[in-house]
Amino acid sequence: MPTAVASPPVVFSEAALAKFRVLLTHYPEKHRRAALIPTLRLAQREFGCVSNEVIEYVAGLLGLAPVQVHEVVGFYTLFHREPPGKYHLQVCTNVSCMLNGSQKIVDHVCRRLGIRPDQKTADGKFSLETVECLASCGTAPVMMVNDTYCENLTTDAVDRILDDPERAGELWIPNEANYIRRWKTEDTLIVTRRFNNPDPVSLALYERDGGNAAWRKVLEEMKPDEVTEVVKQSGLVGRGGAGFSAGLKWSFIDRKSKEPHYLTVNADEGEPGTFKDRYLMEQDPHMFLEGASICSYAIGAHTAYVYIRGEFGKAQEIVQKAIDARTAAGLLGKNILGSGFDLDIHVHTGAGAYICGEETGLLESLEGKRGQPRSKPPFPAVIGLFQGPTIINNVETLANVPDIIVKGAAWFASIGVPKNTGTRMLTVSGHVMKPGYYELPLGIPLRTLIYDVCGGLRPGRQLAAVIPGGASSGWLLPSEIDVPMDFNSLRAAGSMAGSGAVMVIDDSVCLLKVLLRIEEFFQDESCGQCTPCREGTGWLARVLHKIEHGEGTKADIDLAFSIANNMAGITICVLSDAAAMPMQAVIKKFRPVLEAHVEHRGCPQTH
Amino acid sequence: MPKFTIDGKTLEVAPGTRVLEAALKHGIHIPHFCFHPALSAPANCRMCLVDVGLPKMKPDRTPELDAAGKPVIAMLPKLQTSCSTVVSEGMVVDTQGPRVKQGQHSVLEFILINHPLDCPICDKAGECMLQDNYFGWSREDSRIEPPDKIRKHKIVDLGPKIVLDTERCILCTRCIRFYDEVTKAPSLGIVNRGTFSELQVMPGRELNGTYDYNIVDICPVGALTSRDFRFRKRVWFLKKTAAICTHCATGCNMTVEEDEGRLWRQTPRLNPAVNGFWMCDAGRSAYHHTLDARRLTQPMRRGAGGTLEPASWNEALAFAAQKLRESGAGVAGFVSNRSTNEELFAFERLFAQALRGAPVASLETEVGILPLPPADGLLIRPDHNPNSRGVREIAASAGAWTGAEDLLSACAEKRIRTLLVMDPDLVGRSPNPAAAEHALASVENLIVIASHPSAATALAHVVLPGAAAQEKDGTYTRFDGRVQRSRAAIPPPGHARTELEILLGLAKMLGADFGWTSPRAAFTSLAQASKFFAGLTYDLIGPLGAVPAAAVAEQPASLV
Incomplete structure (x- = not known):
């Protein structure tokens, strides 16, 4: 009989159990399952990975069938079924990092450690994974060492980090892109106004800068419907991607419903090229939390959740501290400031799934399930989180709300262009001299953004294409960059403003390679429930892969176009459309690039 | 009741009805996969796309009318899944337009791109929704x-009963929802995402429940196959017969499937009042009991040497009749709650008319003839016999029967010389098997009608080989009084005969004529003789059974 190696029993320590019990208090008693993903994260920290035994244990804790936990674990990329290395390296290989040499970083790590992606060194010290966008695109290429971001990577920096991974956070050299960039000093700043303050969690500093005035005003002077009306009048549209009127959305809340109402803050920033919400949370958590409080009041919610992307450890910590400070100061909790209004805000962490940025995928995830978007109708404002009427707003959207309340709808509406009012955080990455995030009035021309704001292209390079609103948006030709960067203008140009992620591509890279990378991203991130998206994203990626590697024919180009067309408009959510859009745009506008690959039997561009 | 128009036809439906349900009910077939009438609709396969239009509303919430006075219809910008779209007043649905066809073609193509197309060796071929939908709506x-x-993975053992082919799986989640929603014991899930999604059980566990085979039925493709049927038979050779499962008092409606007299499969047959779409694995697998190689196929008589020897039917029946006739007051009979109503009635008539009202008894037992899981509140009942209610009602209309204990005591005390037994296992099913065995051994002439050998047949002086449930026509009375008809799918093996034929043969030899010979006529006569069955006929019973007037108040709510 082989003697079994005694493995420690899978049972939470007292400290972990205490944390688990606190987690349970965040969710309604009959929706304990909502604690599943945070509990699994706790378990992964406790036990090193999520093994079968851990799944069985967590299922027992929450009264679930083990297979229900298993399928959730199998959906999210941050769960490790086997222990990773002591230092788990995650190198982003999505578009912005790719444009800035992430492949060199991956290759270098592989050479140094003698492993390939998804492998672990023999001594168990390092493991390597290539991952999707880490929302640090202005400082690409980027790698995470456990929970620590290492940005602006060079092979030298990688060497330093691998030599002393414990100090990874200090060993890369930040560049100025980490500081707020402002184009003209006279521009109005709203959401980034307080960036670079010495203590983002400090409530005293926030109030010194005028913070919480809106929250007090709302509680003292305004009825919920008046708040919604002001927001509606301001013209604020959602900054998450769809560009829908925030005030109108709030007005859809089902007031007749007997179920509790909820606000869910969408802080699951994952659209490749987007890196605004992470900074908003890290730099000024109070502003969006104040906005979230005001929204909760307007829609009659007494519980709000901030669903923060799993990778954003620092943001989770800062937002939690800010919530604690607000609760301690009586700005959250019971009978806030004597108004009789109660509100609790909880941080809820994701676990690695792009689709959880889709608002109903987010709700499913928050309820402890696979993040598969729901069929609509019913819309969340009628039946949302835990069956209650729910509003889901992006971090940046809510961060605008306090100023709108204090300075008025007309003030806000005077910024930007008609119907697309206010400022917007645009995050520019790729081949520009000064990548970074910029808060600019809506409607600034793309040309101005690239050449004036971001310092233009690198010397000697020609503009090849621009992705104006995240990986999901249709590409623009160099001849199309006079388009104003507001929602309506970009829609009219056949693309979309999306999440405000502008990726600039010069002539140094193969556009097909970039497109293939995007389609591989959608293949990886499709939740898999709808047939056209599940099968179409994979098929598209495989056809493009063939063309890129010289095995494609002209018929394959038409096939790819046809696949994309067939994927659009027939699925539960728009991920399928998002995968189709860049493909359709590239074939319409950049077909010669694909044809050249067919004619050259491979990529004609070496770099 | 909202009215809507579908392909030009105006239909009125119950509030909350979904477009697909309404269409299917009215003969408009919209292709689909993930939708199943007994399960929630996740709308994930996207096959049932249709064009939907809604009446344009004026600000006062009344429909806007055109010049001809008809409501102006605004078509929705995207195709909608008919399985998840609830019918609303004035809705217009198109299932045939070019946009719908294009959507259907696209979805079918996407479903098929990674499908292995191994139809020649796929057990589902011939009853596969993917084949049918491709044939009906694509052919590209x-x-x-x-x-x-x-x-992907071609052969995945999900447990002792089910094999999964993940390449054939179209991830419709019907099987997952079956466990989540019907058995309420979540057992399957999807892991990974997108094109790499796969159906799995929890690693280290297996499917080994009471209702697992149902997922094979509802799998729209050949992804889930039954170990019991896999690679055994092409389905198009199977002939189907509507029958009733006889392994508990629920009486699940089922289809018995055979080819050339050999049983290959039993599958549940929809009956909303009885079993819905489902049946338990034990009942479904029970056809193996009928296939048992030890079946009794030859009449036998105990010879001079004391061993059972083959006899002709004439010899066996004549001997039995002679002993019954000769034994005067020392005659008795045992029927059982496993017999059909018609058999019970024939037995009762035989004893009343030909044997001077000799005593008849029946074991009041819940023990059946096969091991079954315990009662579960779903389909399995504690009584593992199909016709305990029938015994009660027929005994009641005949005047009280004798208690089984009393009759066995009478046998043990040798007050009974000749005993006719029509119970599959009188010894094994009785509460005191040793006493029962002693009682049977004490009888001078033990005549046993049975399909399988048992302790009773081992003691018998005459064995009359009978039929298994799939081999005979007849009705059973469910626990709640519903009378259900089961039809013969195959003939009894060898020289075996149906119990009704055997009883009629005995009656003939004893000079009795009941005035009927077929099960249908037997039932008509029973309905005249018994208050409980009054008014029922085979025609009224039909494929889904009928409830006698006396039992209407007992009926449970519909399962579907």
Whole structure:
């Protein structure tokens, strides 16, 4: 009989159990399952990975069938079924990092450690994974060492980090892109106004800068419907991607419903090229939390959740501290400031799934399930989180709300262009001299953004294409960059403003390679429930892969176009459309690039 | 009751009805996969896309009318899944337009690109929704090169009963929802995402429940196959007969499937009042009991040497009749709650008319003839016999029968000389098997009608080989009084005969004529003799059974 190696029993320590019990208090008693993903994260920290035994244990804790936990674990990329290395390296290989040499970083790590992606060194010290966008695109290429971001990577920096991974956070050299960039000093700043303050969690500093005035005003002077009306009048549209009127959305809340109402803050920033919400949370958590409080009041919610992307450890910590400070100061909790209004805000962490940025995928995830978007109708404002009427707003959207309340709808509406009012955080990455995030009035021309704001292209390079609103948006030709960067203008140009992620591509890279990378991203991130998206994203990626590697024919180009067309408009959510859009745009506008690959039997561009 | 128009036809439906349900009910077939009438609709396969229009509303919430006075219809910008779209007043649905066809073609192509197309060896071939939908709504050539298909796991053991082929799986989640919503014991899930999604059980566990085979039925493709049927038979050779499961008092409606007299499969047959779409694995597998090689196929008589020897039917029946006739007051009979109503009635008539009202008894037992899981509040009942209610009602209309204990005591005390037994296992099913065995051994002439050997047949002086449930026509009375008809799918093996034929043969030899010979006529006569069955006929019973007037108040709510 082989003697079994005694493995420690899978049972939470007292400290972990205490944390688990606190987690349970965040969710309604009959929706304990909502604690599943945070509990699994706790378990992964406790036990090193999520093994079968851990799944069985967590299922027992929450009264679930083990297979229900298993399928959730199998959906999210941050769960490790086997222990990773002591230092788990995650190198982003999505578009912005790719444009800035992430492949060199991956290759270098592989050479140094003698492993390939998804492998672990023999001594168990390092493991390597290539991952999707880490929302640090202005400082690409980027790698995470456990929970620590290492940005602006060079092979030298990688060497330093691998030599002393414990100090990874200090060993890369930040560049100025980490500081707020402002184009003209006279521009109005709203959401980034307080960036670079010495203590983002400090409530005293926030109030010194005028913070919480809106929250007090709302509680003292305004009825919920008046708040919604002001927001509606301001013209604020959602900054998450769809560009829908925030005030109108709030007005859809089902007031007749007997179920509790909820606000869910969408802080699951994952659209490749987007890196605004992470900074908003890290730099000024109070502003969006104040906005979230005001929204909760307007829609009659007494519980709000901030669903923060799993990778954003620092943001989770800062937002939690800010919530604690607000609760301690009586700005959250019971009978806030004597108004009789109660509100609790909880941080809820994701676990690695792009689709959880889709608002109903987010709700499913928050309820402890696979993040598969729901069929609509019913819309969340009628039946949302835990069956209650729910509003889901992006971090940046809510961060605008306090100023709108204090300075008025007309003030806000005077910024930007008609119907697309206010400022917007645009995050520019790729081949520009000064990548970074910029808060600019809506409607600034793309040309101005690239050449004036971001310092233009690198010397000697020609503009090849621009992705104006995240990986999901249709590409623009160099001849199309006079388009104003507001929602309506970009829609009219056949693309979309999306999440405000502008990726600039010069002539140094193969556009097909970039497109293939995007389609591989959608293949990886499709939740898999709808047939056209599940099968179409994979098929598209495989056809493009063939063309890129010289095995494609002209018929394959038409096939790819046809696949994309067939994927659009027939699925539960728009991920399928998002995968189709860049493909359709590239074939319409950049077909010669694909044809050249067919004619050259491979990529004609070496770099 | 909202009215809507579908392909030009105006239909009125119950509030909350979904477009697909309404269409199917009215003979408009919209292709679909993930939708199943007994399960929630996740709308994930996207096959049932239709064009939907809604009446344009004026600000006062009344419909806007055109010049002709008809409501102006605004078509929705995207195709909608008919399985998840609830009918609303004035809705217009198109299932035939070019946009719908294009959507259907696209979805079918996407479903098929990674499908292995191994129909020639797939057990589902011939009853596969993917084959049917492709034939009905696509028939287009594949645009994917075989090497570009994604390879997944071809043979995954999900447990002792079910094998999964993940390449054939279209991830419709019907099986997952079956466990989540019907058995309420979540057992399957999907892991990974997108094109790499796969159906799995929890690693280290297996499917080994009471209702697992149902997922094979509802799998729209050949992804889930039954170990009991896999690679055994092409389904198009199977002939189907509507029958009733006899292994508990629920009486699940089922289809018995045979070819050339050999049983291959039993599957549940929809009956909303009885079993819905489902049946338990034990009942479904019970046809193996009928296939048992030890079946009794030859009449036998105990010879001079004391061993059972083959006899002709004439010899066996004549001997039995002679002993019954000779024994005067020392005659008795045992029927059982496993017999049909018609058999019970024939037995009762035989004893009343030909044997001077000799005593008849029946074991009041819940023990059946096969091991079954315990009662579960779903389909399995504690009584593992199909016709305990029938015994009660027929005994009641005949005047009280004798208690089984009393009759066995009478046998043990040798007050009974000749005993006719029509119970499959009188010894094994009785509360005191040793006493029962002693009682049977004490009888001078033990005549046993049975399909399988048992302790009783071992003691018998005459064995009359009978039929298994799939081999005979007849009705059973469910626990709640519903009378259900089961039809013969195959003839009894060898020289075996149905119990009704055997009883009629005995009656003839004893000079009795009941005035009927067929099960249908037997039932008509029973309905005249018994208050409980009054008014029922085979025609009224039909494929889904009928409830006698006396039992209407007992009926449970519909399961579907």
